[in-house]
Amino acid sequence: PAVEFDLEAPFTVEYHDAVGSTNEVARERATDGATDVVVLADEQTGGRGRLEREWSSPAGGVWLSIVTRPAITPARAPLYTLAAAVATTRAVREGGVDARIKWPNDVVIPVGEDGAYRKLAGILTEMEGETDRVEWLTVGIGVNANLDADGLPEGATTIRDEAGEDVDRRVFVQRLLEEFDDARSDLDGVVPAWRELALTLGQRVRVDRSSSELVGEAVDITDSGALVVQSDESGERETVAAGDCEHLRP
């Protein structure tokens, strides 16, 4: 059933009580030619995370996937993922919770001053297209909203645990989609907005690359969203386009 949302952003929201993965449903909509459709579910039975991980998605969270057909080259697609991280972080912050971004697109809550964090939300983007043109792009966003961290994987937190109360999920989704629409309408503003919200910059990090690992200080992200690390080993600034990073204790 389609749910009425009072949205300023141009999305049609398709609601499900339970699905395997909203990214799967979004892929079907995308291959059918849809755009600006949001697939939202109360529960996912086969939620997927980045790097082939499972994503625990019990009822009470916000699990959604946005179907878009942006007029961009695949090289700019990572900006859509960063835009989703910025939008999700802003929507959480508007609810009074101090969310920040861990590179590339985890929404986290800082714990103390030394870069430690708990993870609140994650983003999984999928895309189809040619070398010069994106055909469709789906952005899957999972937010641990009205849940207890107890039942979730180690290191996770929830809006309920952080705010001490549940969030109105309709209001939250509305804020998130409006923030996402603003961010994607100004792709050049995404990286500056990301920098402002970043927890990773200034941290000591370890980044796994396919052949080796890189340890050093995270100093910036590039205009396309790659992480720039001042490497301990080489003493040079090295750039990592994709992967996972770990914050190290100073």
Ligand code: BTN
């Ligand atoms: C990650 O941090 O590993 C990304 C997690 C992405 C989870 C969301 S929930 C909605 C959408 N459907 C999925 O199966 N995954 C994404």
